[in-house]
Structures are given as structure tokens and as C-alpha cells.
Amino acid sequence: DSGMEKSKKMGHTVDTCVVVSHYSRLSSSMNQNATNGTGPHEEPKIPWDDDRDVWWTDEMEDASTTCPPVWMDSEDPLFMLYTSGSTGKPKGVLHTTGGYLLYAATTFKYVFDY
Known part of the structure; x- marks a missing residue:
């Protein structure tokens, strides 16, 4: 997010930002203790711009299996x-x-x- 802001301040434009969903980096014992073994209860809040940001998994569903x-x-x-x-x-x-x-x-x- 800070990279996006710095790019704007420097006059650069970002057409697309690909966002990759990943699991929490907390250890499994910390997750189990904090949430009774069920994992995180909510997704982390991230700033999202519908005109710019896309999920990696959504983009890959439409991607071709061949690349010339x-x-x-x-x-x-x-x-x-x-x-x-x-x-x-x-x-x-x-x-x-x-x-x-x-x-x-x-x-x-x-x-x-x-």
C-alpha cells in the first residue's frame, strides 16, 4: 500500500495491482490458542480499489494454459x-x-x- 502511495507521489500510474491471498504467518499453535483451533475469524482489512486491484486466483481462472x-x-x-x-x-x-x-x-x- 505504501508503494502505491509513493508511486502516485512520484507521478507514476499503476494500471493493475494483483493481490495474492495467503494464509496467516502465525504459527499453528498461536492460531489454535487465539481462535480455539478454528483459524482466523476474519480476513485482514486491506485498502481495495475496484478500478485497479484484482485477485490473483480470479485472473488465473481466465488465463490460457499456453503461452506463445x-x-x-x-x-x-x-x-x-x-x-x-x-x-x-x-x-x-x-x-x-x-x-x-x-x-x-x-x-x-x-x-x-x-
Whole structure:
């Protein structure tokens, strides 16, 4: 939620936010003690924008089981990896398609002696 607010303040727009439902991270003994073994009684309250937010499970119900390949350049962005910022300012690194695949191919070659 703070990421959405920071994006707005910086002038970025977010078209869609995919929300993943997950179980409580409390230990099972804590859950049993707190709720007599029945688990949490209510879902946590999260801010929701119907024009932007979607449930992951709803999106996956309509997703195709096939994904045709798309040709990419080696320097096209693949994903961004962020640190938590627990030791200072949060940082991120952009991994490119070529760098990731080169690492995967090199690892396969040397690990499996192929």
C-alpha cells in the first residue's frame, strides 16, 4: 500500500495491482490458542480499489494454459529485484533477459558437466 502511495507521489500510474491471498504467518499453535483451533475469524482489512486491484486466483481462472514465445532483445528488462531496505535505503537491480539466460545456461553447463 505504501508503494502505491509513493508511486502516485512520484507521478507514476499503476494500471493493475494483483493481490495474492495467503494464509496467516502465525504459527499453528498461536492460531489454535487465539481462535480455539478454528483459524482466523476474519480476513485482514486491506485498502481495495475496484478500478485497479484484482485477485490473483480470479485472473488465473481466465488465463490460457499456453503461452506463445515472444522474441526479446538481450537487454530487454526481465524483472526487478528489490531489497527490503532493513539495513538502509531500499535498493533494486534490473535483470535483463540476456544476463539471466546466460547465467542459467552457464550454471547448467558447469553443474551438470554438459
